[in-house]
Amino acid sequence: MPEATPSPPDRPGSTPAPTADAVRRLVGTLLKESPGADGRPGPEVRPVAGGEGHSTWWVGSRHVLRLALDRADSARRRRELRLRDLVRPHLPVAVPTSVAHGEWAPGLAYTLDTVVPGGTAGEHDVSAVGEADLAGMLTGLRDVPARQAETLGVPRAAPRSLEALRRMAVQSAGRLAAADEFDPAALQQFPPGAAVQLAVQPGGAVLVHHGLTGDHLVVRADGRVRGVLAWTEAVLGDPAEDIAGLAAAVGSPAAVRAATLAGYGARPCLRGLWLARCDTLLRLAAALDGKDDAPLPPLRLRLARAWEAILLERVTELKDGDENHP
Structure with a gap:
């Protein structure tokens, strides 16, 4: 046009x-x-x-x-x-x-x-069929030719250090514990060695939306996901970032089920889970300290959703040979 x-x-x-x-x-x-x-x-x-x-x-x-x-x-x-x-x-x-x-x-x-008609993930829960919609979205992003995206000017983003993020999250958890917002004992299930195991391995960069918040997912009242908005922050990088975004937006169980349906293995799913958990701790602590002007209720909701328990973290023992991408 x-x-x-x-x-x-x-x-x-x-x-x-x-x-x-x-x-x-x-x-x-x-x-x-x-x-x-x-x-x-x-x-x-x-x-x-x-x-x-x-x-x-x-x-x-x-x-x-x-x-x-x-x-x-x-x-x-x-x-x-x-x-x-x-x-x-x-x-x-x-x-x-x-x-x-x-x-x-x-x-x-x-x-x-x-306008893409529908509500947001904050207004409607994602159904099982909606999880399949999310899986199709993750699969489609992986299938977009990286070279074509790069030609359009989509930048490459280096994967974040989960070790460094965990250290910051431990500090934020202490701040939140003092405010009676979080029990830092929950972080004991994510020891330093686990962060090392969940490091990104080479060759896994895909197109990443990089902004999958609840407001950017169009969800119908029946739980179907009908659209994805706000593509300005897209990068070529770590697919676990989108799994993390979904964990905070729709809950960790739904996010991991969608990623698994899309063909992602245990390592990227767990990496996305812990990216989300650490990020939500940092954001809420920053807001309590006046360093983030986001309203507190949505940040509390994102933290609660990211920290929902999932079966995968209880039964998976990561090994160095696990694949980082399908």
Whole structure:
């Protein structure tokens, strides 16, 4: 689709945060809709809750507008348009489709997407059939040719050190214990040697969404997963990062079952599990210390979901020869 570039809103000096009027003017040249419910010309617009700096807006009931707030974000959004086209044929779930894209201010990109209908993983539990949807998504990501993704500008990301992450998590667990938020004894099941065993082995890099939060999974009331949003942070790297994202978003049992259905063995599943558990400890501790402005209830929920017990960790004895990828 050719770019649509309406006149940007007036911005004296530096670019201000987008306002409802600026957004309405922007989309007014793109969509032909009746006046919004507020009586103003053009479609009704309202910011999406949690959209940083009012960068994400609902436009009527069928579209969502996402605005880049700096040039680095603009580059990611332009890359995302191409990446979504690349991954769409490989996935059994929907990927947003752009109906218009361009610049809302000099050097700052926007994309106007159709809404993928459904709720979020925070609103609906994922069913057994939904786990199969997630498995298909993980399989599809692995099947995307890495060379094609790299040609689009998708960066490579080195795997994180689970040993270093564990050490930080131990400190965070102590902070959370003092606040009566977590029992640090739970970390005893993850000794230093286990972190060494779960290190990534060479040759396992795949396309990783790298942002599988509950808000980015479109889940229907019946538990089916119908779409995956927000592809700007995608990398070529460790598939356990997406397993970790799912563990915090839908719970560790569902995440590991989905990864197993996708053909991943014990090592990447357990690595993803412990990435999620350590990450959720760090995030909640940072929020309690005022270093993370995310609201506490969602962080507590993510921690609880990541720390749900799974059978795999009770019955698996990892050995050096275990495969890191299917």
